Amino acid sequence: MRKAFLSILLSLCLSLPLAAGGVQEPDGPTRVVKDVWNREVAIPEDVETIAAIGSMGPRMAAYLGVIDMLVGAEDSDIRTQSARYDYSLAYHDELKALPSVGKGGGSGENNAYPESLIMLQPDVIIAGFNAADCEELERQTGIPVVSIRYRTQGFIDEGFYRSLRIFASVVGKEERCEEILSYIDSCKKDLDGRTMDIPEDEKSRAYTGAVTFNGRHGFAFTYVDFPAFDAVNAINVADELLAGKIGEAADEAKASGTAYIGSNGFEVDPEKIMEWDPDIIFLDPGNMDLVSDEYRANPAFFRSLRAIQDGEVYTMPSTNAAGPNITYLLMNAYYAGIILFPDQFSDIDFRAKCAEIMEIMLGKDFYSEMEDGGLYYGKITIGG
Numbered sequence: 001m002r003k004a005f006l007s008i009l010l011s012l013c014l015s016l017p018l019a020a021g022g023v024q025e026p027d028g029p030t031r032v033v034k035d036v037w038n039r040e041v042a043i044p045e046d047v048e049t050i051a052a053i054g055s056m057g058p059r060m061a062a063y064l065g066v067i068d069m070l071v072g073a074e075d076s077d078i079r080t081q082s083a084r085y086d087y088s089l090a091y092h093d094e095l096k097a098l099p100s101v102g103k104g105g106g107s108g109e110n111n112a113y114p115e116s117l118i119m120l121q122p123d124v125i126i127a128g129f130n131a132a133d134c135e136e137l138e139r140q141t142g143i144p145v146v147s148i149r150y151r152t153q154g155f156i157d158e159g160f161y162r163s164l165r166i167f168a169s170v171v172g173k174e175e176r177c178e179e180i181l182s183y184i185d186s187c188k189k190d191l192d193g194r195t196m197d198i199p200e201d202e203k204s205r206a207y208t209g210a211v212t213f214n215g216r217h218g219f220a221f222t223y224v225d226f227p228a229f230d231a232v233n234a235i236n237v238a239d240e241l242l243a244g245k246i247g248e249a250a251d252e253a254k255a256s257g258t259a260y261i262g263s264n265g266f267e268v269d270p271e272k273i274m275e276w277d278p279d280i281i282f283l284d285p286g287n288m289d290l291v292s293d294e295y296r297a298n299p300a301f302f303r304s305l306r307a308i309q310d311g312e313v314y315t316m317p318s319t320n321a322a323g324p325n326i327t328y329l330l331m332n333a334y335y336a337g338i339i340l341f342p343d344q345f346s347d348i349d350f351r352a353k354c355a356e357i358m359e360i361m362l363g364k365d366f367y368s369e370m371e372d373g374g375l376y377y378g379k380i381t382i383g384g
Contacts, residue, residue: 033169035147036162037131038257043144047123047170051143055106055128056150056323058095060164062087063180063326063361064173067094071120076104076322083373084286084321086328086358089366106322108149109133114140124170128323146170152324155231155333156184160326183360184330188231191333194344195233204340205235207278207307210287212318213265218290219283219302220273223265227324228282228316231333234340237276238268270301280340281307282316283382286374295383302382313382314339317375328375330357335377350377 029045050069052061058077061067073095077085081092088095099120102112110133117125118141125145127134134145148163161181168177208226209219222238229236283291295302302308316335319328331354337345355365370376 033146033166035134035166036149036159037134037147039131039134039147041144041146043124043146043170047172049120049122050171051101051112051117051120051122051125051127052167053102053104053112053125053127053129054149054322055108056148056163057126057128059085059087059323059325060148060167061126062091063164064168064171064176065363066171066173067091069171070095070098071122072101072116073098074102074104075100081369082321083370083375084318084325086325086366086370087362089369089373090358090362090364104322106320110137112137112140117141117143126167126170150323152227152320152329154225155188155227156326156329160324180361184326187330187333187357191231191337192233194337195341198233198341198344200235203233203235204279205237205276206280206282206336206340207237207273207276208282208316209273210283210291211265212284212286212320216287216290217265217267218287218294220268220270221265222268227319227329228332228336232337232340234336237278240276241266241268274301274304277306279307279310280312280314281305282314282336282339283380284318285315285376285380286318288380291382299383308382311379311381313380315377315380317370317377327357327361330361 030042031045032040032042034040048069049071050066051071052058053074058074061070077088077092077095078098078100082088099116100113101116101120105111106128108128108130110129112127114137122143125137125141125143127137127145127147128149129137129145129147130149131147134147138145146166148167150159150163153159164177164181168174206229207222208229209222210217211221211223213221213223224236224238224242226236307313316332317328319325319332334345334348334350334353338348338350351367354367358365358367
């Protein structure tokens with residue numbers, strides 16, 4: 001039965017009048033948008049339906065309030081509500097009711113379901129895919145594909161602003177987009193202003209470990225250019241290795257004016273962590289089972305670190321899942337400020353600030369659901 005169904009869909013696809021390059025000519029007036037790879041894509045003047053797939057696709061649709069424009073959702077959003085995806089905690093009921101249009105995930109590769117997209121015929125596909133994968137999906141479906149591929153570089157950099165504005169321009173939500181970006185700007189200004197004048201020799205030296213980056217990792221997996229630390233001008237001990245880890249990829253993206261897709265996460269030698277001997281450590285609570293296993297295997301290593309001896313170990317929930325959760329990035333930045341610079345952030349009610357961030361970005365305070373999903377804030381004991 002499924003083979004017969006796919007055969008009918010394939011026949012339908014082949015019968016569509018395609019333009020040069022394999023994209024069906026839209027009916028009526030068109031306009032051209034330029035995506036993150038500087039691809040010029042012709043789309044209908046008035047876009048009424050979309051598919052938002054791949055890294056940041058569904059998330060940006062949620063931030064812009066256009067979930068009702070989606071013709072389908074990805075398997076990762078349909079099957080379960082997950083705290084790993086901030087928008088899932090706000091919109092799972094709506095997403096699970098939609099037909100499947102892709103596998104989901106943040107690899108940048110084309111993992112969409114072309115036959116479903118052909119059947120559903122969205123006006124535009126907005127995808128967090130690499131350039132070649134966007135071209136491939138256009139050939140497969142005859143539907144214009146606009147890429148909004150984004151990976152964090154520093155703390156909510158201009159790459160995010162560009163991607164969200166591209167998405168907003170496709171769906172006609174420029175005003176909502178600027179509201180979001182204005183709020184992010186206000187947070188960035190507030191965070192920076194509280195810490196920008198603190199002398200370096202008065203700052204604690206911080207390390208973030210067990211970060212989730214293209215999968216789960218143990219204690220020695222860390223991050224250069226860590227967003228939460230960058231936001232509050234903190235000292236990240238791993239930034240000693242910054243240039244060698246992201247320099248080439250970042251320079252190439254800047255020179256070409258295209259999206260940055262380098263890798264900020266990496267495994268560091270445990271001896272290097274001992275050499276750094278940070279004052280304060282932050283760990284992803286979702287990976288504490290891995291850290292506990294490592295502690296049992298080598299307790300002497302952990303006990304040698306000053307932060308562990310002093311009980312200065314805190315959670316730092318993962319922000320990455322098919323792209324960065326912007327709500328979590330903002331919350332993590334304020335939490336890092338509260339822990340690293342308590343005097344400068346003494347007036348911040350962290351729980352109230354989280355509620356504000358969630359409600360502005362996604363229209364709902366889902367802090368309790370986030371905690372229930374294993375992403376929480378607080379002091380922890382390694383091996384305890």
